[in-house]
Amino acid sequence: MKHISILTGAGISAESGVKTFRDHDGLWEGHDVMQVATPQAFEKNPSLVLDFYNKRRQQLLAVQPNLAHQRLVDLETKFKVDIITQNVDDLHERAGSSQVTHLHGELMKVRSTFDHHLIYNWKKDLNLGDFCEHHHQLRPHVVWFGEAVPMMEKAIDILKQTDLLIIIGTSMQVYPAAGLIDFAPSSTPIYFIDPNPSISESTDVHIYAEKATTGVDKLVRKLLA
Template sequence: MKNIVVLTGAGISAESGIKTFRDDDGLWEGHDVMQVASPLGFKNNPELVLDFYNQRRRQLKQVEPNAAHLALKELEEQYNVSIITQNVDDLHERAGSENVVHLHGELFKVRSTFDKELIFDWKEDLNVGDFCEFNSQLRPHIVWFGEQVPLLETAALEVEKADILIIIGTSMQVYPAAGLKDFAPPHCQMYFIDPQPAITETKNLSIIAENASTGVKKLVEQLLDVSSDGV
């Protein structure tokens, strides 16, 4: 089977009701992102940061995967599919996708501030005073500004094996994630799904200027038809 690698960003989750990372004014839910998404912000005001992610966690419980998430699962019938997402929600997993790499962490997980390898599933509120076994505060398992992206190399290795690369709901302008497409092999066919694409088509890059839910469904149907025809 051919290998499909899917890169997803905020645009795919927005259609499930999850707000995109930040608004045009640079604020995220009314906060400067450096206050709620940086190690310094956590050091200066851990209560604010934990409350911010508690609200995000509660919101995530109230939404469901949309048509785009569900369509990507269908590709697994005829392709080896890997999903690399910049999103911290679990909507890909809830849609049934089995191989998901979370570049920026996961909202339903927390980790120890003493040992970053101590990671725990966590769906309830996280508060100051919630400690790991080493008596150290737990923090959201999120990659904040100024922190390394630990799974970037894993993601790059996936892209290197891609026969088809699908980019959904992300401008691919923010590094280091934007650099992942450069790891695709020369024969790789790319598809870019976004209602306002900021790139132009090339021989190996096709643009579908639609929202994720309609654009992904259309592409998945096309790829499944091609695969069933043995092309």
């Protein structure tokens, strides 16, 4: 069974109504991301940071997976499929994908500030005074700017073994995620789906310059034919 690795970014979830993390002006709902997405910000103003992620969590609960998420599940009927996502939403899982690696954490989980291995599923608001069993504050289970990306090694291992790579809705400009493409075996066929592709077509690179829902549907039909 051939192995397909899929890298997804904000573009696949945008069509579900999930706001991209940063608008063109670098703000998210009026906040500089450095005020709400760094360890220093959490230390300085934890209430603001928790409120920021509570709003994102509420928004995520109000949206559904779209056709692109759903069509990727169909690939599992014929291929071994690993999804590596930069997104913190759970739309891949809700659509039914069975192997999803979250590079930047998961919005629907929280973790202890005392022991980062203590991770809990969480759908409600997270507030000051919500503690782990060791009586330490819980924080969003997301990777903030300046923090290590703990799932990178797993993602690299996945890509080293891939037969085909699909990139959806990401500029491939943000590191370290952007460097993952270099770990795929040489001459691996790459399919890039994005309205504004940042790489050029070549012998191994095939471009679908369109939104995720239409591009993924076309590619899945092709691969399953």
